[in-house]
Amino acid sequence: MQALARTKDAACPDAREYLAFRLDQxxxxxxxxxxxxxxxxxxxxxxxxxxxxxxxVVNLRGTIVPIVDMRIKLHCAQADYNDFTVVIILNLRQRVVGIVVDSVSDVMDLASDSIRPAPDVESAIENGCILGLGSVDERMLILLDIEKLMASADMELVAANE
Known part of the structure; x- marks a missing residue:
């Protein structure tokens, strides 16, 4: 597995870390x-x-883990499974879930002032599951509330209110 690069914003103590991954474009x-x-x-x-x-599902060291293909969930064009395709194993409210993504790139520190509200547009992602749009240099990330997305009515992979 490749090492992940870190994009650091050392000047900001209120920065939060996000794992960046790619789905389609x-x-x-x-x-x-x-x-x-x-x-x-x-x-x-x-x-x-x-x-x-x-x-x-996969058996991960004795834990049965459901695997969600995020490309299908978010209605992306079908992508091929290749050497870059990875499964991000998440621990959400005491539940372990895996998500298939095209690739992971790095861990980014985003200060609150570099995160903008998401525009109010129709999308495959349920309302409230997008935290905002984060930007560093020329890159823009769609920041997901992955717990809320996995607890949505069609997924029900994590309890909505625990």
Whole structure:
């Protein structure tokens, strides 16, 4: 697995760290504190009658982990699974969930003044699941509230209010 670069904003003590990942042509960020580990993609065991975005489950050191393909969930163009495809293992409210993404790039420190509110537009991401748009230099990240997204009505992978 490749080492992740860190984009550091040392001048800002209120900065939060986000793991940056790519889906199709867009770059997203999630709170690094929700990330347990990053693994190479391996085909999961399918579960009958599961929604299409749930690829199946894997056994991770004795824990059965549901695997969500974020490209399908967010209606991206279908991408091929390749050497860069990874599964980000998340620990959300005592529940372990994996998300398939095209690639991870780095961990970014974003100060609160570099995060702008998300525009009010129709999207595949449920309202309230986008924290805002973070920018560093020429890059823009769509910052996701991954817990809220995984607790949404169609996913129900984590309890909504625990």
């Amino acid at each position: 867009e770059e997203y960020g999630i709170d690094i504190l929700k990330v347990q580990e990053i693994r190479g993609y391996e085909p999961p065991t399918r579960i009958a009658n599961a929604p299409g975005f749930i690829k199946g």
